[in-house]
Amino acid sequence: MGHTEAHLIENPVPSATKQELITKLSRVLDSECLKYLEQDLKPFECDGLSAYPKVPMLVALPTSEHEVCEVLKICYENNVPVVFRGAGTGLSGGAIPYEKGLLLVLSKLNKIVQIDSVSRTAIVQPGVRNAAISQASAKHKLYYAPDPSSQIACSIGGNVAENSGGVHCLKYGLTVNNILKIRFATIEGEIIEIGAEGLDSPGYDLLALICGSEGLLGVVTEITVKLLSSPERAQVIMASFDDVAKAGRAVGDIIAAGIIPAGLEMMDQKATSAVEQFIGAGYPLDAAAILLCESDGADEEVANEIEKTIEVLKKAGATKIEVSRDDAHRLKLWAGRKSAFPAVGRILPDYFCMDGTIPRRTLPMVLERIAEMGTTFNLQCANVFHAGDGNLHPLIMFDANDKDQLRRAEQYGAAILELCVEVGGTITGEHGVGMEKINQMCVQFQPDELSSFLQIKKSFDEKGLLNPGKAVPTLNRCAEFGMMHVHRGEERFPDLPRF
Amino acid sequence: MYIEGKNASLIFQDFRDPNQKLSMQDMDSIILDLRDQLAKAKESGETIRIRGGGSKDFYGLSKQGKTLETTALSGIIEYEPTELVLTAYAGTPLSEIEAALSQNNQMLPFEPPYYGENATFGGCIATGLSGPRRATMGAVRDFVLGVRILDGNGKDLSFGGKVMKNVAGFDVSRVLTGSNGTLGLILSASVKVLPKPEVEKSVCFVTSEKEAIVKMNEIAGLPAPLSGSCFDGEKLVIRLSGAGAAVRAGIERIGGDGFNDQNFWNEIKEQQHPFFRKTGTLIRLSINSASPPIENEQTFLEWNGSLRWLWGSRDLDHYQEIAKARGGNASIFRSDTTCTEIMKLSRPMMRLQEKVKQSLDPHGLFGKNRMFKEF
Numbered sequence: 046m047g048h049t050e051a052h053l054i055e056n057p058v059p060s061a062t063k064q065e066l067i068t069k070l071s072r073v074l075d076s077e078c079l080k081y082l083e084q085d086l087k088p089f090e091c092d093g094l095s096a097y098p099k100v101p102m103l104v105a106l107p108t109s110e111h112e113v114c115e116v117l118k119i120c121y122e123n124n125v126p127v128v129f130r131g132a133g134t135g136l137s138g139g140a141i142p143y144e145k146g147l148l149l150v151l152s153k154l155n156k157i158v159q160i161d162s163v164s165r166t167a168i169v170q171p172g173v174r175n176a177a178i179s180q181a182s183a184k185h186k187l188y189y190a191p192d193p194s195s196q197i198a199c200s201i202g203g204n205v206a207e208n209s210g211g212v213h214c215l216k217y218g219l220t221v222n223n224i225l226k227i228r229f230a231t232i233e234g235e236i237i238e239i240g241a242e243g244l245d246s247p248g249y250d251l252l253a254l255i256c257g258s259e260g261l262l263g264v265v266t267e268i269t270v271k272l273l274s275s276p277e278r279a280q281v282i283m284a285s286f287d288d289v290a291k292a293g294r295a296v297g298d299i300i301a302a303g304i305i306p307a308g309l310e311m312m313d314q315k316a317t318s319a320v321e322q323f324i325g326a327g328y329p330l331d332a333a334a335i336l337l338c339e340s341d342g343a344d345e346e347v348a349n350e351i352e353k354t355i356e357v358l359k360k361a362g363a364t365k366i367e368v369s370r371d372d373a374h375r376l377k378l379w380a381g382r383k384s385a386f387p388a389v390g391r392i393l394p395d396y397f398c399m400d401g402t403i404p405r406r407t408l409p410m411v412l413e414r415i416a417e418m419g420t421t422f423n424l425q426c427a428n429v430f431h432a433g434d435g436n437l438h439p440l441i442m443f444d445a446n447d448k449d450q451l452r453r454a455e456q457y458g459a460a461i462l463e464l465c466v467e468v469g470g471t472i473t474g475e476h477g478v479g480m481e482k483i484n485q486m487c488v489q490f491q492p493d494e495l496s497s498f499l500q501i502k503k504s505f506d507e508k509g510l511l512n513p514g515k516a517v518p519t520l521n522r523c524a525e526f527g528m529m530h531v532h533r534g535e536e537r538f539p540d541l542p543r544f
Numbered sequence: 545m546y547i548e549g550k551n552a553s554l555i556f557q558d559f560r561d562p563n564q565k566l567s568m569q570d571m572d573s574i575i576l577d578l579r580d581q582l583a584k585a586k587e588s589g590e591t592i593r594i595r596g597g598g599s600k601d602f603y604g605l606s607k608q609g610k611t612l613e614t615t616a617l618s619g620i621i622e623y624e625p626t627e628l629v630l631t632a633y634a635g636t637p638l639s640e641i642e643a644a645l646s647q648n649n650q651m652l653p654f655e656p657p658y659y660g661e662n663a664t665f666g667g668c669i670a671t672g673l674s675g676p677r678r679a680t681m682g683a684v685r686d687f688v689l690g691v692r693i694l695d696g697n698g699k700d701l702s703f704g705g706k707v708m709k710n711v712a713g714f715d716v717s718r719v720l721t722g723s724n725g726t727l728g729l730i731l732s733a734s735v736k737v738l739p740k741p742e743v744e745k746s747v748c749f750v751t752s753e754k755e756a757i758v759k760m761n762e763i764a765g766l767p768a769p770l771s772g773s774c775f776d777g778e779k780l781v782i783r784l785s786g787a788g789a790a791v792r793a794g795i796e797r798i799g800g801d802g803f804n805d806q807n808f809w810n811e812i813k814e815q816q817h818p819f820f821r822k823t824g825t826l827i828r829l830s831i832n833s834a835s836p837p838i839e840n841e842q843t844f845l846e847w848n849g850s851l852r853w854l855w856g857s858r859d860l861d862h863y864q865e866i867a868k869a870r871g872g873n874a875s876i877f878r879s880d881t882t883c884t885e886i887m888k889l890s891r892p893m894m895r896l897q898e899k900v901k902q903s904l905d906p907h908g909l910f911g912k913n914r915m916f917k918e919f
């Protein structure tokens with residue numbers, strides 16, 4: 046790829062002035078749905094990743110699919126870069142605005158269109174909150190399985206764009222495994238239905254391609270999700286360990302015993318003590334790590350699985366085992382896990398939530414290395430994981446007002462991600478690449494692989510207007526990043542391909 | 545032993561027949577040879593038809609092009625039962641993979657059909673076909689974690705990986721799944737595997753099709769470990785799999801008569817049931833599970849009612865209309881006559897499909913007209 050082409054893709058510029066665009070957009074949007082004054086734009090300057098705020102030129106809040114398409118047509122004609130935003134809870138900066146572009150916010154498309162209790166599906170608009178789907182289905186004894194910890198706030202459209210997971214994904218899968226169909230608008234403003242009410246559709250699996258595409262290919266305007274029958278009973282075990290590595294090995298032992306728990310989560314002492322101070326979930330403060338292991342299903346099934354799991358945990362050296370007494374107790378134990386991020390956020394003003402996935406067997410070794418690096422970078426790090434899936438969430442704590450701390454936190458985060466790749470894992474399990482991990486994409490993928498991604502991107506968005514500078518780096522960017530590393534004399538993995 | 549520079553990983557258990565064992569160098573040279581053949585074909589303007597064991601030769605619109613066999617590229621690369629991940633070369637016999645899993649009391653959760661003893665792992669991924677367990681456990685695409693391919697430029701590319709969760713880059717692995725050899729040559733793939741259920745039991749209800757549809761959907765909405773459902777024109781058969789206690793509780797809740805299912809589900813999966821042992825044009829309808837019976841047709845139901853089979857006497861447009869009215873699509877699964885198309889896509893959808901094809905196989909090297917009449 047030549048320099049100019051790469052440049053174009055990273056830095057598109059509108060061909061109309063802000064005033065001209067306001068005039069055009071006002072014809073399709075009500076005045077309260079179009080923001081262009083500095084004070085109205087400011088609230089949209091960042092998503093869940095707060096370190097890199099950017100104020101967009103314009104914000105559009107369409108109220109229908111038709112308006113979404115009309116806005117896109119105007120943007121396409123006038124070469125206006127577009128960034129989509131759901132609830133803005135993304136942690137990789139996917140919804141950080143583009144300064145010379147339009148932020149298209151889907152929060153007003155927030156209706157549950159239909160719940161079909163017979164075929165167990167729900168049709169929802171993209172701005173519907175994840176938790177609202179389960180709430181609305183509860184009267185039919187149904188629920189939507191993927192449950193990101195942010196589920197009370199994040200939107201289902203954002204979930205599709207990130208292929209989000211949650212604590213119950215070990216058994217029930219990620220977003221991609223739980224949706225049947227989407228309506229999708231291209232940058233040209235054309236609506237396409239992808240997927241169907243059946244379980245599969247002819248042709249290439251574009252549903253999978255769109256899922257996790259981080260707003261780079263188009264916008265999701267409606268989603269048909271699968272609903273599952275609510276389990277008769279659910280119970281969670283909390284097991285304490287005096288050693289993090291032991292807890293890590295216990296995770297593998299549970300799986301080896303043929304048990305696939307509904308959720309299998311791990312937290313280290315820094316995380317549990319932050320949570321205890323924050324909401325008091327009843328976590329033991331003396332344990333080096335705890336595991337939360339949930340069983341769900343029929344009464345007798347849950348009783349048996351709990352028994353079997355306890356046996357495994359004891360053998361693995363658990364120092365204390367507690368089983369939830371009732372649903373209130375179970376939810377309290379989970380509430381601690383689900384509020385781990387904000388709890389850690391109270392220790393220091395800022396944190397980076399990393400999201401690497403590793404082969405489970407490398408868990409003890411990786412944890413040790415993360416702790417060592419903490420000493421090197423002189424920063425604190427709490428660890429929360431979807432342990433069953435090998436998905437780590439090291440939370441690096443820092444104060445962004447201290448530029449040196451911010452720099453060290455960035456380096457620490459990058460080093461953790463590169464470690465994940467080194468042990469055969471990936472830089473992101475569920476939060477996406479966004480802006481945050483774009484450089485690490487150059488570590489995980491070879492130039493030819495990145496070229497394929499860029500080719501796919503280009504085939505959906507020839508002008509390069511959708512979410513520029515995110516998720517897939519240009520080869521030039523990687524070259525610069527690679528040089529940067531060499532320049533600093535800290536090339537970490539000389540055996541990995543460089544370019 | 546270490547393999548493949550970038551994706552270097554340990555082999556934990558070696559399942560290959562020691563007499564036939566090929567070293568990694570052998571595999572590398574086979575891959576180089578495949579690359580050569582692709583380059584030659586591209587140069588001479590030929591197209592390539594990728595073939596594993598040939599068990600699914602019947603599947604697809606056209607089988608033109610120079611045949612490129614993957615069977616030499618065989619062997620399990622990595623399988624660590626506690627990781628629940630298996631990685632194997634495309635030409636590995638599916639039976640070898642299932643045997644290795646079985647030894648560790650694990651399975652391919654999507655219950656892939658073989659349609660012939662020569663079925664390969666690559667063919668299983670490339671066709672994306674799944675068996676009775678699909679409706680509750682998921683399809684091949686739900687368990688594919690990563691693929692290594694040669695693309696239409698002969699480039700050796702890896703997408704996805706060997707871990708359970710991975711959202712770095714577009715999900716090309718799932719797009720390759722079910723692409724029927726038209727986007728790239730799958731060299732190897734990693735899949736998520738699961739423990740085998742402790743117990744498996746079936747129950748049956750002698751009933752009408754209409755009643756069966758209602759019942760299937762009702763049962764699918766119950767908290768029971770459902771793992772298969774079908775209606776064969778006379779009876780509805782439901783399979784439950786899981787821990788003993790779960791299956792017991794499920795049967796209690798569902799009711800029905802005891803049913804000796806020995807080989808029954810295998811016959812369904814392999815289309816050996818008398819319904820399928822006919823000639824003609826077999827139409828596959830993937831639709832809303834609760835759709836009422838299709839009038840004036842004898843249909844065979846699977847997947848809680850969302851998959852319906854019938855022997856067609858009309859053209860595909862007719863069946864597509866039926867499927868569309870029921871929220872889904874019709875396709876031709878197999879036929880003993882020559883077809884002009886096997887699926888129907890809207891024009892905007894076709895354009896998107898074409899764009900994906902061009903992204904990975906810009907010169908149209910792979911599987912000309914295997915899926916689409918257009919390319």
Ligand SMILES: Cc1cc2nc3c(=O)[nH]c(=O)nc-3n(C[C@H](O)[C@H](O)[C@H](O)COP(=O)(O)OP(=O)(O)OC[C@H]3O[C@@H](n4cnc5c(N)ncnc54)[C@H](O)[C@@H]3O)c2cc1C
Pocket residue numbers: 092093128129130131132133134135136138139140151171192193194195198199200201202203204205206207208209210211212259260261263264265266386387475476512
């Ligand atoms: C406290 C906390 C806990 C979290 N826990 C989890 C967790 O357990 N698991 C997990 O996976 N994530 C988690 N997240 C991350 C985040 O909530 C998810 O990524 C979520 O899916 C983002 O949804 P959103 O609506 O906020 O999307 P946004 O942040 O608004 O956008 C995310 C990305 O999606 C794109 N996008 C949004 N809507 C659309 C659309 N309709 N069409 C196309 N593209 C679109 C945006 O351009 C952007 O790239 C957590 C975040 C926080 C703050």
